[in-house]
Amino acid sequence: MKFWIRTLFYAVLAMAATGCATKGVMTSTGEPEVKPQLPTVHSIRHISAMTAVGLEWQMIPDLSIEGYRIYRLDPNGEEKKLKRIAQIDDRYSTHYVDTKLEPGTEYIYQMSTYDKEGYESRQSPPVHVRTAPMIHSVSFVRAITDLPNRIKLIWRPHQDLRVVGYVIERATVSQPEKWEKQAEIKNRLSAEYMDRNLGDGEVYIYRVRCKLCNGLVTGPSQPVKAITKPLPMPPSDLQATQDLPKAIRLTWKPSPTKDVVYYKVYRAPFAIGFYSYRAKVEGTSFEDHIGEDGKEYYYKVTAVDKDGLESEMPEAPVVGATLGKPEAPTVTAAKIAFNHAIITWEPVDHRADHYNVIRTHWEGLTKRKKIFTNVYGTKFVDNSMTPGVKYTYRIVEVDAHGIESEPSKPVELYLPKPEEK
Secondary structure, eight states: OHHHHHHHHHHHHHHHHHSOGGGOOBOTTSOBOBOTTSOOOOOOEEEEOSSOEEEEOOOOOOTTOOEEEEEEEOTTSSSOSOEEEEEEOOTTOOEEEEOSOOTTOEEEEEEEEEOTTOOBOOOOOOEEEEOOOOOOOOSOEEEEEEETTEEEEEEOOOSOTTEEEEEEEEEESSSTTOOEEEEEEESTTOOEEEEOSOOTTOEEEEEEEEEETTSOBOOOOOOEEEEOOOOOOOOEEEEEOSSBTTEEEEEEEOOSOTTEEEEEEEEESSSSSOOEEEEEESSSEEEEEOOSTTOEEEEEEEEEETTSOBOOOOSSOEEEEBOOOOOOOEEEEEEEETTEEEEEEEOSSSOEEEEEEEEEEEETTEEEEEEEEEEOSSEEEEOOOOTTOEEEEEEEEEETTOOBOOOOOOEEEEOOOGGGO
């Protein structure tokens, strides 16, 4: 007797707390209070989709009940007990759809009837239902490698009409488990993704997921690995001349990269500094016309492939120079004989083709200059001296390329007037 009084007390307490008897009469343990004489639900049929389960039962038009309560157990959930998920406030209802479920998951359902005081019938026999499994991702994915600064991903469009797009994920070789979403492709029939603005010779891993019309995303496809096109190899054995007049000729061995189409020549006045672009060359040689004697430059050459990728610039340059001036000859003798100036000299190097003799003198405040060109040999005789005038002579060596040396040290000769003799 005390047990039923205590039970009634808890039932009234539960009703007062909820303000609505139809929410159920609970025992002291929190379980619904069962009234055995209430009719029980039998013959529960079901149909499942990927994220939903439809339940159907035999209607119980008994006036002693108000409706039905539906309970669900998720075997994979944290709480291993039934949980009320719905209350059907109409005894004539026979259908309910449970939504927002996980694909490919087994659920257990039970039902009870309840009366206007909130008491429930005994639970129906359990019904085991498995939702439809998630569809697989695309079956074929391929990554196109060796593209400049990009990787092209293609796949076979999914045949399932529920697919509305694709999710592209990428990982690096150093962190193969760290996948990041790169893009979302809209439209089931789209089958290409271009990952741009990548580095040269970089390796990435890709996978594809399918996005369904209900917002769900499938598991990933098989991962594929791809590498962007590496930079071409630079040319080798770069050589620069130092003996050409007013020009420097560069030669090199071709790059071993097969699709190199031309080379870029860079030049700088110093070994360490900024190298400015000088020329585009399709062959393996270049002649830099400079126009100065003994001018020195530093060079670097890079290779460019058919996609416009340019090789790294070599660290060490080569130095080239134009042919310098010949050495100035050394005057060995200068004298006056038979009213003529006679000057002899010796070459310092072996480059002389001929010589020019520069003669200067003063006429009042004006300095006069005359150049005797194409003097062959190492002796010069000036038979055009004017008595009483002091002349200065300098010898210039000229090589076969027409490059002139600096003038020799000056010598002075004076032809005295007759009255001075």
